[in-house]
Amino acid sequence: MQLVLEKRAERSATIALVSPLIAIGLTLVTMSILFAILGKNPLSALGVYFIDPLIDGYSLQEIAVKATPLVMIAIGLSLCYLANAWNIGAEGQFLIGAVAGSWLAVKTQGTDAGHWVLPAMLLLGALAGALYALIPAICKVRFGASEILTSLMLVYVADLLLDYLVRGPWRDPKGFNFPTTAEFDPVATVPVLIEGGRLHLGAIIALAVVAAGAVLLGRTINGFEIRVVGAAPRAARFGGFNATRLILLTFAISGALAGLAGIVEVAGPVGHLQPGISPGYGFTAIIVAFLGRLNPIGILVAALFLALTFIGGEQAQIAMKIPLDVTKVFQGILLFYVLACDSLILYRFRLIAASSKVQSGAH
């Protein structure tokens, strides 16, 4: 007898639905074993990770704060990926958006500028992100340059530009040369939604982005075009769809959303511009986009879930002295199972007689 992986005639809708659940189930089992090896009670460890943050108002807020930039960026990326355009540089667009919006905050600092400052900052952030994302898009459609490489390389350019600005021209004059701008004025700060908490207006913007993404993909011609160009480029050409225009469009949208996320993060939870404003949100969002199956609602769920593992992991460090590395192992295991289970959508296991000549894993 032999166990082989065999391609299905068509993708299994049932598995597509239950595979994330199987993945989570397998992750929980694996983690329980790991916790037991570590000498922790698996049930209470999993409780600290997954239940405690969900029954506590403060933690719920923090989950939303953590998920906000991930959602915004991942929705934009999903449009690109659906259209077969590979924007890997959301991190750079995030940083450029943060820089562009901060410019206004720094320039109006200490003046009596009114409440127009914050909306203008958000607009600037989105605009800068879009323009920055258009660089690799134009290089692709005009010169055939790989957008994967160019968009990725532009991340470092953005990072160094931010670095230069906060160490040089924008440095807080009273900050003893430390690389940071002064704290933004109240009119340049994203307002919090609940007094005393950190949940801010950005969370509402993120929800609006999810809704807009769902409408765009499900109800508009552009959305239809994006999906067709990605899924069947030849058919799209016969249909008269303009792939070039779509690449530019999806890059611009995803850049704008990443840039918006950047300035919201800086003007919100951080409150000033400094190096290290992003713990890799632009890259984590790529994982979120795929975990959410490039679907706006899926992305929202995936971002919240990933945020939950961060918050839960932190509480596990405090409450049960579980090392941070375990949280990272945990996230890795989860991704591994999700990808492994997803292969069951297109493939299935079959037991066959040992003498059979059938080859496994046909592509």
Add this chain to the structure above:
Amino acid sequence: MRKFFVAAAAAMLATGAGLFGAHAADKLKVGFIYLGPIGDLGWTYQHDLARQALVKELGDRIETTYLENVSEGPDAERSIEQLARAGNKLIFTTSFGYMEPTLKVAKKYPNVHFEHATGYKRDKNMSTYSGRFYEGRYIQGLIAARMSKSGVLGYIGSFPIPEVISGINSTMLAAQTINPNIKVKIIWVNSWFDPGKEADAAKALIDQGADVIMQHTDSPAAMQVAAERGKLAFGQDSEMIKFGPKTQLTSIIDNWAPYYIERVRAELDGKWASENTWDGLKEKMVVMAPYTNMPDDVKKIAEDTEAAIKDGKLHPFKCPIIGQDGKQVECKGEHLSDDQILSMNFYVKGIDEAIPGK
């Protein structure tokens, strides 16, 4: 993977210890926020050594918790607040970048006391503390000038903040007392910990003629490069002799244990108050590693200087001090004031380079 097993083993030990410990409920909870992973050496490692010393000293009355690898970005405020919410009454935030987040959380939790390392903003429930590392730098400057054959020192800087600038100046003021024509080449790596960049910087400095390498960064990479190339070097933060048994002259070791024990005692006695602490060799917050790989007469100079600084007979920034521009630096006493050192943003005469961004 190896790291994971170490972590797993450590966690098991921690659980075992927990089982035999007393009840946690009536103990004072003390929290720590670390910038990096604890690792085997460097900034965070030194803070954790101090935490362990604290547990050893007062373990029956306190319970400590730490969060490691907390980035200085948007996550910091949440991590600090999590510790406050978990019932920690005294929280040490051990990197400059936690200043604003610590301040924000301190305002929200007026009954919790905070201790922020290396910052300059305080509140009624938020103290600051740091070490007078420039005192150690002065001793290094003397040793370097005596040991250098080329008369060129290589200096790897992290960020051009006052702490680092004052370290460079202190080194040069000392070195000039031995060799008035001594030169220093400085490379900024814009990071506290980046072994790749630090190693590259060390190579570039040696290629430019430097034969003694000094660093204000965390990793032993520069020490290893100096060892490979047969040059001399100073360690930083931790004892680094094992990375250059024939290379390390001494190392400036951060020793936070006495301070942590003192502050926790004050908290236990209900005597904690917001303060600005800046301790040096005398209080043993800054400790010199053994003086090695040098002749006895150089060692004697180093030891005598260390003793003189401890006794208050010698101050590295004794006036008059001439700035890079040739003008005498304003001075109201025997030496520069603490405020002047804490906000230092000029090079002394004899340094040819410019401060980045100035």
